[in-house]
Amino acid sequence: MSSAKKNSIFPGFGLSLGYTIVYLSIIVLIPLSAVVLKTTSLTFPAFLDAVTAPRVMASYRLSFGMALLAGLINAIFGLLLAWALVRYTFIGKNLVDALVDLPFALPTAVTGIALAALYSKNGWIGQYLEPLGIKIAFTPWGVLVALIFIGLPFVVRTVQPILEEIEIELEEAAASLGASRWQTFKKVVLPILFPALLTGFALAFARAVGEYGSVIFIAGNIPMVSEITPLIIITKLEQYDYAGATAIASVMLLISLLLLLAINGLQAWATKKTGRVR
Numbered sequence: 001m002s003s004a005k006k007n008s009i010f011p012g013f014g015l016s017l018g019y020t021i022v023y024l025s026i027i028v029l030i031p032l033s034a035v036v037l038k039t040t041s042l043t044f045p046a047f048l049d050a051v052t053a054p055r056v057m058a059s060y061r062l063s064f065g066m067a068l069l070a071g072l073i074n075a076i077f078g079l080l081l082a083w084a085l086v087r088y089t090f091i092g093k094n095l096v097d098a099l100v101d102l103p104f105a106l107p108t109a110v111t112g113i114a115l116a117a118l119y120s121k122n123g124w125i126g127q128y129l130e131p132l133g134i135k136i137a138f139t140p141w142g143v144l145v146a147l148i149f150i151g152l153p154f155v156v157r158t159v160q161p162i163l164e165e166i167e168i169e170l171e172e173a174a175a176s177l178g179a180s181r182w183q184t185f186k187k188v189v190l191p192i193l194f195p196a197l198l199t200g201f202a203l204a205f206a207r208a209v210g211e212y213g214s215v216i217f218i219a220g221n222i223p224m225v226s227e228i229t230p231l232i233i234i235t236k237l238e239q240y241d242y243a244g245a246t247a248i249a250s251v252m253l254l255i256s257l258l259l260l261l262a263i264n265g266l267q268a269w270a271t272k273k274t275g276r277v278r
Helices: 013-041 044-051 054-087 091-102 106-121 126-132 140-165 169-176 179-207 211-219 229-238 242-274
Strands: none
Touching: 013 106, 013 140, 013 242, 054 140, 054 179, 054 229, 054 242, 106 126, 106 140, 106 211, 140 169, 140 179, 140 211, 179 211, 179 242, 211 229, 229 242
């Protein structure tokens, strides 16, 4: 063992790992275990009835479907925004960079009220969309708008540092070898950015699945149409149906975990393929 390791002021591996496991258990594992254990108070037929009711199934489709769609949209436009912030200099760049973090700072209720005011029938944007037959507020599309708003910073802030590290010389070398701009981006830049882009997508998706405050104000919360799963869980808790609420929460937890594991697996494969260290 080197003298640097002997004289290190930081705790050793054993202490660090033990502290990490204890902290993770208290903050994450124990609360999640409590949810699952509460669900076991239901019989299996009662559990199936609770989690497969038509109203609940419709909320699953809306919550997960819109979360995935919002994540994909944010991955595309978040990449474009990060590219503009890193590669170009323009008037108001610092302001745009600061506005990216606005969804982090705004209370979710304020976000929902603001979006509902903008996209309602008489709102600044909605009044122009309504004559075209496009209705955003109090429809599933309102859910999508809210999820895009709150998820965009996750993609931008994840991709931006990696984009700043990419050496311009790599692109210049590709161009000197006859590659077009699209070929350079596809063959040189995108493989390096792909793991970070997947991470941003996963973070945006995870945030969107559990979003509540900003969605309920613009969604309209119409059963079977624009009602999200977190709202159903809150409703059951208000009705003191704790077992039913935890049953639905357990299904959301399982689906989210499987999707995130799949995304992380794809990210690990992409990272290994590009040869970058995570």
